[in-house]
Amino acid sequence: MNAQTEGKPAPRRLRPGFKIALIFVFGLGVGVLFDRWALMAFVPSDAMADFQLIAQAWNIIERYYVARGVITQQTLTYGAISGMVDALGDTGHSVFLNPSMVKQLHVTETGRLKGVGIQVQMNSNRQVVILTPLDNSPAQRAGVRPGEIIMSVDGRDIAGLPLSQVVRQISGPVGTSVDLGLLNPKTHQFHNFNLVRANITISDVSWHQVPGSKVADVRIAAFDDHMSDDLRTALENIHRQQLQGVILDLRNNPGGVLEEAVHVASQFLSGGNVLLVRNAQGKVTDVSVEPGGLATNIPLAVLINRGSASAAEIVAGALRDAHRAELIGEPTFGTGTVLNEFPLSGGAALLLAVDEWLTPDGHSFWHKGISPEIEVSLPQDVQQLLPAAMAGMTPDELKSTDDKQLLQALDVVSLLIKKS
DSSP: OOTTTTTOOOOOBOOBOOOOOOSSSOOOSOOOBOOOOOOOOOOOGGGHHHHHHHHHHHHHHHHHOSOGGGOOHHHHHHHHHHHHHHTTTOTTTSEEEOHHHHHHHHHHTTTOEEESOEEEEEOTTSOEEEEEEOTTSHHHHHTOOTTOEEEEETTEEOTTOOHHHHHHHHOOOTTOEEEEEEEOTTTOOEEEEEEEOEEEOOOSEEEEEOTTSSEEEEEEOOBOTTHHHHHHHHHHHHHHTTOOEEEEEOTTOOOBOHHHHHHHHHTTOSSSEEEEEEETTOOEEEEEOOSOOSOSSSOEEEEEOTTOOTHHHHHHHHHHHTTSOEEEESOOOOOOEEEEEEEOGGGOEEEEEEEEEEOTTOOBOTTTOOOOSEEOOOOTTOOOOOGGGGTTOOHHHHHTOSOHHHHHHHHHHHHHHHHO
16 A cells, blocks of 8 residues: 555545454455545644654663563554553443454455454453354354453463454364354353364344244344345234244354445334434534334334444444333443544554444443343353254243243233234
């Protein structure tokens, strides 16, 4: 990239705060819309002393640091930029990407997913935390849970390593395996998982009639481009089958395209706003519900958990504030920004939070998450029941499931059906 393009934000679409999960498997068709403006590369006059301080430290390190073999100008440069972004305190949102991470980001935006199927981020304690295991991934099948902390990769302690280095250690060719040592922060139990890297196909929208009921369980795994078309098709089929209620499952949904969140929420709302957007100058802009929703009156409950982030939180917040549905499960992750990608020279980039999302009632959920009206936790060894698993399941088998969140949502929707 030449100096004339350095610092210009790439063309973008708004996208829900990409949880720098930068992983081997995360991206989920997320696009980024970037405004174009020129950023001049110069040192502000009032910051000259600070830049001189950086140069002084750089020269001392290069001259005196004893481990000569680990010093490169690129290492020092990337470390300095990462430090500046870390100083913002926007852990897990704004981030510096080295060229390899930028390439991974752009590959995942095509929807070609390979790896073990986890989204990760760095928390405020500098620990690498699993945001969510993706549907139909090796990690999900093995029982990996949101919120678990990665302690080791292939038996090597990763404490203190930057996120990019951990990502490189976990990444690898399809068919090869990696051992992850995970710590559950709630139970303090340590688990070791051997995961085989694979090609991963994610169905953004799936659904099935809940056995023994007139309720449809609709699962949205991610908010990729055009997934709302699949949701409309699902809602049309639900109507044709004369089902009377919907459970909208947004658990472990890492988000995706903002426009798709608006389309999805609009299927269940007859008016009002889906969200508010506040920019760096404090100006707030309404994002209105789109007309023509197919399920604006059907009894509805929404499932959320710690793995629900970004676009999933937008939809949950919109439905809650409109009193359209009760939220059931656990507090969400807390992604609440639009990230702009600013290309840097050499193929690196900055992902920087430039806008904040608010729920229609003006509530911020950035770093806070959205809390359910009915809180139901699942034990760490219990996996959520997906629509595909309901095929062939009897009503008695459903009642005996360990997915108490789903059963609670079924009770809520069934009661709403009786009242309607």
